[in-house]
Amino acid sequence: MIAARAALVAALLVASTAAQAQRSDASDVAAALRPAVTAYRQGDVATAEQALRALRSADADAWLGAILIERGATAEGLRLIQRAADAGSAEGQHRLGLVYARGDAGQPRKDTRAAELFTKAAEQGHRRAQTNLGLLYLRGQGVPRDLVQARAWLEKAASDGDPYALYTLGRAMDEAAPPVAADTTRAADLFRRAAEKGHPTAALRYGLALSEGAGVKKDLSASHRWLVQAQENGVPEAALALGDIAVRMPMQRDKAANDKALKIAIAWYELAANGGVPSAQFKLANAYLGGVGVPRDPAQAQLWYNRAAQQGLTEAQQALGVLLVSGAGGATDPAEGYKWLLLAERSGRPDASAARDKLADKVSDRDRKRAEALAQAFKPTSELPQDDGQPRLMAPRR
Missing domain, CATH: 1.25.40.10 (Tetratricopeptide repeat domain)
Incomplete structure (x- = not known):
């Protein structure tokens, strides 16, 4: 059970590269990095790599290292990320945290070390690190389970409306751990906001809330619309919910x-x-x-x-x-x-x-x-896809 929970948390962790892969701009990174990051997000890895190598900065090292690991050059990629983290780069600290949280680049999983690195990056205002640190506190992975800390970090991460942070904060608000109570109204609102920004699993959660009247007025018509959208965008659990309805x-x-x-x-x-x-x-x-x-x-x-x-x-x-x-x-x-x-x-x-x-x-x-x-x-084998990042955002229906 512990191993299964660890695998689940690793699958939910947000990587800056994967989570932002659909963006054509790079407004979330420093100006010097934008041409390279934009090229990468548009699929031009060669141009991105060349530009990042020329920048010679700690943040550039972190981005370049992640790209190199992604394409199989793990030794050089890990060295660059480690160098960026040692230099105090929040991006480097976050990237190295992901390596240890997910066991990437041939490294053993080290949940406590991942939490330490996410904390350093989160304290510098790194939004993805704040989301991931909140998730670790939510699940008690590498840190004691603490719903108060989870919500606090996720509130920071969601302050600029990031759909992944909004969704994860919604999950945290939907849970209770005495003396902290669940807030289904806030959770439903967060799921709605994330769903409206294209998060498919948030569409599932908001659709379920609408079908049950949990934290929001019951509306089966709206529920059906959101659940169908989630199902059509790769969330098979939404079809189960539609069958139950x-x-x-x-x-x-x-x-x-x-x-x-x-x-x-x-x-x-x-x-x-x-x-x-x-x-x-x-x-x-x-x-x-x-x-x-x-x-x-x-x-x-x-x-x-x-x-x-x-x-x-x-x-x-x-x-x-x-x-x-x-x-x-x-x-x-x-x-x-x-x-x-x-x-x-x-x-x-x-x-x-x-x-x-x-x-x-x-x-x-x-x-x-x-x-x-x-x-x-016997060992159970899941048929559901295990992605190593967050789901791709979809275009919500209007």
Whole structure:
């Protein structure tokens, strides 16, 4: 669990290069750096590298080092970033912090060192470092978890309206850690502001807030618009949310209308499931197993349970285990099925133990031993993409 959380934080860290890749200008850097940074952001790496080498400044070294690491020249790139950080460059300190936070350039992860470097850069006003330091405090990575510190640094980072900082501050405002309470109204507003600037995950969060009336007036029409936008811009969890909204719609007297709503929900679940969202895969499997909104197909149900189970979803592991031990899905594999029941039980699934006991007489001692070994060796594998930077901004619909 700790390793998984560390990987998640590393994936969310904001790099000045990646996060600003869509900008054609370079108004966020010093005047001397702007021609080189503009060239880099427009994809002209050769011109950018040549210009940065000619500048001979600590900040130029930091930018050049990041570019070199990106294209595989890790030794020279790391040397330049280290030199920039040693010279007191906030950009260099931030870049070196990213190296240690993400384990880049062949370096081991050093979360505490990353936090120290982000702090130095953040204290100099470096916005990306402030965002990343706030994120580390939010997740307790390299520093003790501290929601007050997280919010304080993220407020600084978001002061100029940066969408990545606005989104991360929204996440911090949406969480509670006594004595600090959640502020869903502020969170929803921050998600809206970030979404309006093109942040796709913020569009998901704002769409969910609108669908639930969490911190904002409930508005299913607006929710649908933002969720569709998020889904179309690479956030498959938005399709899951759209499916859930369709399922929760009040029943009509018109059976045809109810059937249509159900088919819409299944279509959204299928999109999310194909996008790798385990909860959507589980719900789609349930639909196939029960013949709800789709023809009954236990084999299809087993396939989708398996995909969700491989990602570590405990309810899918239990359902798959029952199908494989009982043969209700069309194929019987007692050892494999018992493995999934063991994993569901060990993950704390409340009724997993009862399900395993009920089916125990269908599993031989030999298969139990094999299942134990399989369960011991199991490691969940996520289907969702793991990006090493923030999502690209999109053009919001009006």
